[in-house]
Amino acid sequence: MRRILYSFWSACLLLGHSAMAQVPSYQARPADIEGAADGCAQARISNASQVAYASLNHRQKMALYDVSFYKLDLSLENTSRNVGGAVRIKARALASGLDSLAFELYPTYTIDSIVVDGRKSPGLRRAAGDVTAALPQAVAPNTFFNALIYYRGTAPNSNSAAIGNALNTVADGGFKVNTTWSLSEPYNAYEWWPCKQVLTDKADSSEVWVTTSATNKVGSNGLLMGVSPQPAGKVRYEWKSRYPIDYYLISVAVAPYIEYINYANPVGGPRIPIVNYVYNQAALNAYRTEIDRTPGFLENYSRLVGLYPFASEKYGHSMAPIGANSGMEHQTMTTQSSFTFTLTAHELFHQWFGDNVTCGAWEDIWLNEGFASYGEYISLGQFSSADAARQWMNTAQNTAMLLPGGSVFVSDTSNVNRIFDSRLSYKKAATIIHMLRYLLQDDEKFFRALRTYQTTYAGRTARTRDLQRIFEAEAGEPLQYFFDQWFRGQGYPTFALRWNQVGQKVYLQSTQTASMPTITSFFKTDIDVQLQFTDGTSRIVRFRQDQPTTAMALSDTRVVQSISVDPAQWILKNLGPITRDNGLVLSSRSAKMASTLSVFPNPCRNELKLTDFSSVRAQAEVLDATGRVVLRQSVAGAAPTVDTRTLAPGLYHLRLISPDGTVSHARFVRAAE
Numbered sequence: 001m002r003r004i005l006y007s008f009w010s011a012c013l014l015l016g017h018s019a020m021a022q023v024p025s026y027q028a029r030p031a032d033i034e035g036a037a038d039g040c041a042q043a044r045i046s047n048a049s050q051v052a053y054a055s056l057n058h059r060q061k062m063a064l065y066d067v068s069f070y071k072l073d074l075s076l077e078n079t080s081r082n083v084g085g086a087v088r089i090k091a092r093a094l095a096s097g098l099d100s101l102a103f104e105l106y107p108t109y110t111i112d113s114i115v116v117d118g119r120k121s122p123g124l125r126r127a128a129g130d131v132t133a134a135l136p137q138a139v140a141p142n143t144f145f146n147a148l149i150y151y152r153g154t155a156p157n158s159n160s161a162a163i164g165n166a167l168n169t170v171a172d173g174g175f176k177v178n179t180t181w182s183l184s185e186p187y188n189a190y191e192w193w194p195c196k197q198v199l200t201d202k203a204d205s206s207e208v209w210v211t212t213s214a215t216n217k218v219g220s221n222g223l224l225m226g227v228s229p230q231p232a233g234k235v236r237y238e239w240k241s242r243y244p245i246d247y248y249l250i251s252v253a254v255a256p257y258i259e260y261i262n263y264a265n266p267v268g269g270p271r272i273p274i275v276n277y278v279y280n281q282a283a284l285n286a287y288r289t290e291i292d293r294t295p296g297f298l299e300n301y302s303r304l305v306g307l308y309p310f311a312s313e314k315y316g317h318s319m320a321p322i323g324a325n326s327g328m329e330h331q332t333m334t335t336q337s338s339f340t341f342t343l344t345a346h347e348l349f350h351q352w353f354g355d356n357v358t359c360g361a362w363e364d365i366w367l368n369e370g371f372a373s374y375g376e377y378i379s380l381g382q383f384s385s386a387d388a389a390r391q392w393m394n395t396a397q398n399t400a401m402l403l404p405g406g407s408v409f410v411s412d413t414s415n416v417n418r419i420f421d422s423r424l425s426y427k428k429a430a431t432i433i434h435m436l437r438y439l440l441q442d443d444e445k446f447f448r449a450l451r452t453y454q455t456t457y458a459g460r461t462a463r464t465r466d467l468q469r470i471f472e473a474e475a476g477e478p479l480q481y482f483f484d485q486w487f488r489g490q491g492y493p494t495f496a497l498r499w500n501q502v503g504q505k506v507y508l509q510s511t512q513t514a515s516m517p518t519i520t521s522f523f524k525t526d527i528d529v530q531l532q533f534t535d536g537t538s539r540i541v542r543f544r545q546d547q548p549t550t551a552m553a554l555s556d557t558r559v560v561q562s563i564s565v566d567p568a569q570w571i572l573k574n575l576g577p578i579t580r581d582n583g584l585v586l587s588s589r590s591a592k593m594a595s596t597l598s599v600f601p602n603p604c605r606n607e608l609k610l611t612d613f614s615s616v617r618a619q620a621e622v623l624d625a626t627g628r629v630v631l632r633q634s635v636a637g638a639a640p641t642v643d644t645r646t647l648a649p650g651l652y653h654l655r656l657i658s659p660d661g662t663v664s665h666a667r668f669v670r671a672a673e
Contacts, residue, residue, distance in 0.1 A: 028391070031342075033391045033392050035342050035427070036340070036376060055128075058127075064096060065139075067203045068090050069090035069207075070090075071088040071209070072087050072207070072209065072252075074193070075211045076252060077180065077216070078180045082154050083154070083167065085211075086149065089147045089196075091144070093140065098138060098139040100132050101132070102131070102133075103131050103133075104131065105131050106153075106156060110152050111124065112152065113148075113150045121136065166189060167191060167252075168180070170321045172279060177256065178255065179321060181252065184250070189247045195247045196247065199246060199361060201247075204244055205243070206222070206245050208220040208252060209237065209239070210239075213233065216235075217255065217259065219317075219318030220239035221239055221241045221250060222241025222243070225240045241310075241332065242313075243309070243310050243313065251335060253277065260276040260278060262292060264295035264296075264299050264315070265299065266303070266311070267299070273315075274294050276316055276317045277319065279319050294348065309352060309355065309454070309458065310332045314332055319335075319336060322336075325338060327347040328347070332355075342376040346373060346376050350368065354369075357453060358461045358462075359462070360466075363413060364409075367463075367464065371429075371430075372426075373430040377389050380392050404490075404515035405519065408425065408486070428572070432572075435572065438570035440474055445475075452473075453466075453467055486572075493512045493573050494515070494573065495510055495527065496575075497577075498584055500581055505554075505585070507552075507584050508551065508554075511576075515574070522548055526542050526543070528541070529542075530563065532561050533558040534558070534561045537558065539556065541554060544632075596664065596666065597654065599611065599654065599668050604644055604671065608641060618635055618658045619633075619634060620634070620656050623654075623655065648670065649672040650669070650670055654666040
């Protein structure tokens with residue numbers, strides 16, 4: 001398909017619905033239209049002014065080894081922030097070998113001992129959260145080693161950490177259940193366990209063992225391998241995951257939960273248990289309907305962007321009072337304060353975007369949060385209504401434009417409030433994804449790009465440039481301009497449109513201004529214009545605005561009644577006046593619009609040459625026999641050509657549109673090879 005209208009897209013999402021879990025019918029509420037971004041962001045930020053990084057020197061030391069496995073064997077209770085136990089790090093020394101082990105742990109913890117390959121470290125050095133342990137014997141290059149770190153203490157509760165407390169203990173105000181839970185993103189896993197906080201060094205696998213009172217349950221990553229009785233009325237929950245995982249996605253949640261399990265059955269995949277740890281029966285009664293939406297969400301996402309990445313283990317939720325309508329996408333077991341449509345949809349989509357493929361730097365957090373937010377939009381369109389999805393996107397676009405500027409690229413990653421800015425990293429990021437979809441003009445290509453991203457970087461990290469390359473391959477053209485203006489640039493465009501109709505000719509002139517012209521002076525983009533005719537019919541035309549003022553002319557025998565810009569709401573934009581200007585044709589050179597263009601060779605195979613091209617540049621559109629635009633290219637220079645290699649053999653119509661609105665035409669035949 002060439003042109004994707006909103007109603008058609010909605011219908012596409014409904015294909016195959018009968019194969020998915022029956023999700024309860026749903027009428028979107030105002031909170032769902034606003035989305036989960038504010039709650040999700042709020043779970044990660046505080047008024048703290050400082051961020052505890054490892055020092056540059058310490059990060060260089062940690063870069064000397066690659067983590068392959070973490071095992072946490074800890075004692076925790078649901079009423080205390082006390083932590084004690086051992087963490088095992090299995091890693092491989094890199095090319096230069098290793099004579100000391102560098103890791104991170106909050107400075108108030110006591111380290112009882114560090115044992116590497118069965119031998120105790122002779123000493124350690126601590127500076128704030130940086131810990132360096134001397135090795136009793138150097139580790140040779142490219143050799144695996146095991147380190148056991150025995151420690152104890154109380155997780156900080158000063159609210160001075162970047163996200164409040166990485167390990168917290170609070171009673172839920174409504175259900176009166178006390179819970180201890182973790183939330184380590186972005187820099188604060190070290191507040192409750194010794195680790196290497198480097199995004200690009202995912203562990204290949206992990207285990208989380210927690211000993212607690214027998215009245216508690218413990219939620220964590222992967223599969224529950226067993227619950228072992230321990231002395232003094234304790235039990236040990238033993239969770240194990242065989243998927244790569246980033247440090248901040250390792251989690252615990254401890255409370256006297258009850259368990260509720262439902263199942264997803266994605267096409268082409270196994271039956272996936274969704275394990276829900278909820279406070280009590282009252283909480284389950286309150287949220288069961290919303291929890292039961294999860295299987296359908298998972299099946300739909302699997303259909304669109306690839307099978308749930310952790311299908312051989314589970315998905316699930318652990319409740320914790322982390323903030324109103326808030327959640328954290330811990331791998332395979334999200335932590336949520338409650339269950340609402342958009343919150344559950346948001347955190348689940350993170351399992352693909354954020355967990356399976358993690359942003360390779362916090363500068364690129366939009367790759368996590370923008371896609372998770374777009375998951376809300378997808379789910380509303382699938383399980384609520386096209387109108388609810390449209391309202392969600394309208395809210396996202398309006399939120400992004402609350403201020404004239406702001407870059408989605410995070411230039412200051414020491415500012416956690418900026419990393420998780422709901423306006424930029426969530427809402428504006430989601431509108432960028434929506435515009436990438438519009439740019440491709442084909443949902444098959446769009447979702448194929450997302451599947452390619454998932455399979456290419458599964459279990460790894462990716463940067464914006466990686467996503468860009470995948471979309472360039474689908475678009476068949478460089479997209480640096482798009483990412484420069486929307487990802488690194490600031491602001492948004494405003495479009496003002498003048499139009500006129502003289503006989504069977506309709507003239508359009510679009511003028512664009514930018515909200516932050518000193519930073520991003522212009523937004524090159526395609527844009528749809530809808531012509532509404534007096535006979536009740538309508539027509540949508542798409543043209544490329546590649547300069548501040550762009551004109552075009554077209555033929556139509558119907559009488560135009562009104563014109564609207566971007567009626568399907570694809571572009572992040574503001575709208576200026578749309579006015580009829582009876583003098584527009586007099587100031588236009590579009591009277592030459594019916595000129596004939598000479599082309600050769602005709603028939604052609606690989607390229608079509610334009611012999612009497614008189615403009616500096618123009619937009620070439622190729623239409624097939626049904627009138628569909630099947631190819632669009634920019635042409636320029638003294639002897640321009642149109643690349644026809646992607647066209648099937650047949651008869652085509654070439655339309656050449658110059659920046660001043662001049663339109664030229666030609667017919668040609670694409671010959672068989």
